[in-house]
Amino acid sequence: MQKTMEKSIEANPLNDPEQRSIIDQILDENKDLAGATMVVLNSLQEAIGYISPEMQVYVAKKLGEPVSRIHGVVSFYSFFTTTPRGKHTIKFCIGTACYVSGIEQIIEKAKQILEIEPGETTDDGLITLEFCRCVGACSQAPVMVVDEEVQGRVKANRFPKTIQDIKKMEANLA
Amino acid sequence: MAYFRSHVLVSVDPVCVQKGAYELIETLQDEIVKQGLVEEVQVLETSRIGDPETEGLDLMVYPEAVHYTKLTLDDVPFLVEEQFLKGRIAEQYIRETKKVVDEELSAPKTKEVRIVLKNIGEIDPLNIEDYIARDGYMALGKVLTEMTPEETIQEVLDSGLRGRGGAGFPTGLKWRFIRNAEAEQKYMICNADEGDPGAFANRRVLEGDPHSVVEGMIIGAYAAGASQGYIYCRAEYPIAVRTMKTAIEQARNFGLLGDNILGSGFSFDLEVRMGAGAFVCGEETALMASIEGLRGEPRPRPPFPAQKGLWEQPSNINNVETYSNVPQIILKGAEWFSSLGYKKSTGTKTFSMAGDVKNTGLIEVPFGITLQEIIYDVGGGIKEDKKFKAVQTGGPMGGCLPENLLDLHMDYEALAEAGSILGSGGLVVMDEDTCMVDIARFFMDFTQDESCGKCTPCRIGTRRILEILTRICEGKGKPDDIDTLRYLCDQINENSLCGLGKGAPNPVKSTLEHFLDEYEAHIYEKRCPAKVCKSLIRFEIIDGLCTGCTLCARNCPVDAISGERRQTHVIDPDICIKCGICEQLCPYDAIEIK
Numbered sequence: 001m002q003k004t005m006e007k008s009i010e011a012n013p014l015n016d017p018e019q020r021s022i023i024d025q026i027l028d029e030n031k032d033l034a035g036a037t038m039v040v041l042n043s044l045q046e047a048i049g050y051i052s053p054e055m056q057v058y059v060a061k062k063l064g065e066p067v068s069r070i071h072g073v074v075s076f077y078s079f080f081t082t083t084p085r086g087k088h089t090i091k092f093c094i095g096t097a098c099y100v101s102g103i104e105q106i107i108e109k110a111k112q113i114l115e116i117e118p119g120e121t122t123d124d125g126l127i128t129l130e131f132c133r134c135v136g137a138c139s140q141a142p143v144m145v146v147d148e149e150v151q152g153r154v155k156a157n158r159f160p161k162t163i164q165d166i167k168k169m170e171a172n173l174a
Numbered sequence: 175m176a177y178f179r180s181h182v183l184v185s186v187d188p189v190c191v192q193k194g195a196y197e198l199i200e201t202l203q204d205e206i207v208k209q210g211l212v213e214e215v216q217v218l219e220t221s222r223i224g225d226p227e228t229e230g231l232d233l234m235v236y237p238e239a240v241h242y243t244k245l246t247l248d249d250v251p252f253l254v255e256e257q258f259l260k261g262r263i264a265e266q267y268i269r270e271t272k273k274v275v276d277e278e279l280s281a282p283k284t285k286e287v288r289i290v291l292k293n294i295g296e297i298d299p300l301n302i303e304d305y306i307a308r309d310g311y312m313a314l315g316k317v318l319t320e321m322t323p324e325e326t327i328q329e330v331l332d333s334g335l336r337g338r339g340g341a342g343f344p345t346g347l348k349w350r351f352i353r354n355a356e357a358e359q360k361y362m363i364c365n366a367d368e369g370d371p372g373a374f375a376n377r378r379v380l381e382g383d384p385h386s387v388v389e390g391m392i393i394g395a396y397a398a399g400a401s402q403g404y405i406y407c408r409a410e411y412p413i414a415v416r417t418m419k420t421a422i423e424q425a426r427n428f429g430l431l432g433d434n435i436l437g438s439g440f441s442f443d444l445e446v447r448m449g450a451g452a453f454v455c456g457e458e459t460a461l462m463a464s465i466e467g468l469r470g471e472p473r474p475r476p477p478f479p480a481q482k483g484l485w486e487q488p489s490n491i492n493n494v495e496t497y498s499n500v501p502q503i504i505l506k507g508a509e510w511f512s513s514l515g516y517k518k519s520t521g522t523k524t525f526s527m528a529g530d531v532k533n534t535g536l537i538e539v540p541f542g543i544t545l546q547e548i549i550y551d552v553g554g555g556i557k558e559d560k561k562f563k564a565v566q567t568g569g570p571m572g573g574c575l576p577e578n579l580l581d582l583h584m585d586y587e588a589l590a591e592a593g594s595i596l597g598s599g600g601l602v603v604m605d606e607d608t609c610m611v612d613i614a615r616f617f618m619d620f621t622q623d624e625s626c627g628k629c630t631p632c633r634i635g636t637r638r639i640l641e642i643l644t645r646i647c648e649g650k651g652k653p654d655d656i657d658t659l660r661y662l663c664d665q666i667n668e669n670s671l672c673g674l675g676k677g678a679p680n681p682v683k684s685t686l687e688h689f690l691d692e693y694e695a696h697i698y699e700k701r702c703p704a705k706v707c708k709s710l711i712r713f714e715i716i717d718g719l720c721t722g723c724t725l726c727a728r729n730c731p732v733d734a735i736s737g738e739r740r741q742t743h744v745i746d747p748d749i750c751i752k753c754g755i756c757e758q759l760c761p762y763d764a765i766e767i768k
Binding site: 034035036037038039041042045069072073076077078079080094095096097098099100101102104105108109111112132133134135136137138139140141148149150151152155156157 | 188189191192278368369370371372373374377409410411412447448449450451452453464465466467468469470471485526527528529530534535536566569570600602604608613616617626725729731732751753754755758759
């Protein structure tokens, strides 16, 4: 199972009042649910973007579970990450159909343009590259997922445009 | 309930969302408000309606069934005014488009019979009334008012319905086990963790006809005596999760879930639980561990889930497609259902066709159809009329079947006999340009990565196989590798705890059996017959075909291509990483693989 971004970031979401209240809300809403751990962790991953070691300790305390168990779950599932991802994530589907249709060429192109390996984030924290399991859009292979959007029939020479679009969008927001 | 004069359907499949479907919906709604049509026009979300390759957005207007295409948001005010305020068709927005409707699910082809897919693309999945209008929840009504649980089980048993997740266990029998188990709390679980790469039928059902699954589960719960249910859906399917949650909410509001369903005294409620990207959670005991909030590790059976399942209570677990079949069986009867199919496999099966076949997408055919019919009659044959090499069935636990097995009648038993499985119905078709050793390596890379690590044969065995296959693909294969692979395959299959480990060797075993010559070419001649394995090929530019357009040089990720404009270019073999981008892009087919 791959993990994103080795570079550790000092920030702790628990020290940020806004994020802290999101975390508390998620815990309060779900802590009495049967099998709450997965529900809580999924919600935290979605809302905060990652589950830091400090958050794991906090979740364990709130749910009355040993930290080892929470960490065991976090490390078992590939969707849970312990460090922040970049602002945007590009995932390459490495399912059978995408593999047969040449997703590897897109990955090579991405590595060339962004100068990072899948699993890493660009220095400006803008883009994270990842592999993902089959997203079930096999009839449009090869497929990549840009943030939440599934893009089908991607071609290596069109990849630079995807990056341009992301940068343009960021520039507009700024 | 409000009645609307007109309905606007906007496609919200991933491609259309990317093109701005939600912005279109918002703009439409704003404009409808602005023009005072709120009580007359309703905007609905639907699955795909147009050709996603077309530029711009499209929508359908009913009851006229007008299809407007290539719209921009700026067109909306005028369109709303013409179509809804003035009541005339805005001809200028009806533009010629290509005649492709849904690349994932096109109109049924001959030899197709649609039971599970019958509503998909036809109804608004986010509106329970659409489902009810097509006989939805009628089967539930029939079961609750006219049939005892035992009669329900008998009907399903008589229909011959078997688990569509791949194992093929008779569904009615499973339900009877739970019924007969003694416990206060029993659980009904839906396995929506469609992890097999190459399979997407369950996703389409969850996204396109969620209530058929909900209804099937309620009927099952009534038969089995369960009061709580869970739908375990993989995190890779966020739209499916959202659709199912909406469906459950609506069913609850209609009194079809919760206490005292339809006044029958029977109570049942449902919840969606999400996975987090672990393939092994498709295995039933691992799935239940995951619902419990634990690491998704399988445990030995017995005890079977029917005795001790979720939270140690008797639990029934069926696949999305299995549940989706149930309402139809109740409505049309066991006899109708069992009249479809072949030998001990009754009914239909959805297959997700992908790879090098002309018509990729979802199909539903009766059991017993041959692979030949599926690939050539329904699938339209191989892309670019290349030569068929193999079809991979059943995902990473399945096998690769060669040309001489194309007349195989598709059913659970025949596939198992041929060394593959039905699995979740993924069919990846491969043409002559596919290297079977590389494919075996690909699958082993997958299972090795997804092995949960609990038991040794799977954890270490798959890694050893992967190492050997990687070696062979790199041209470093040893003469006794084939024997070692066979030995490892048998050991892993016999000694692993769960289906993942037991099935993991299948891709290797089946390719060894049917494509041994390719392994031998790699090992003894250091040659990849399909010209795929990077260590065994090189790329060259053919003098005379190259026009010096520089397209390849500009796109080469490692700058291995050089040459003056309008002069034949050259690839430096020492720098080339054999990614194949140049070969794919060259407009003149001037790049040759040797």
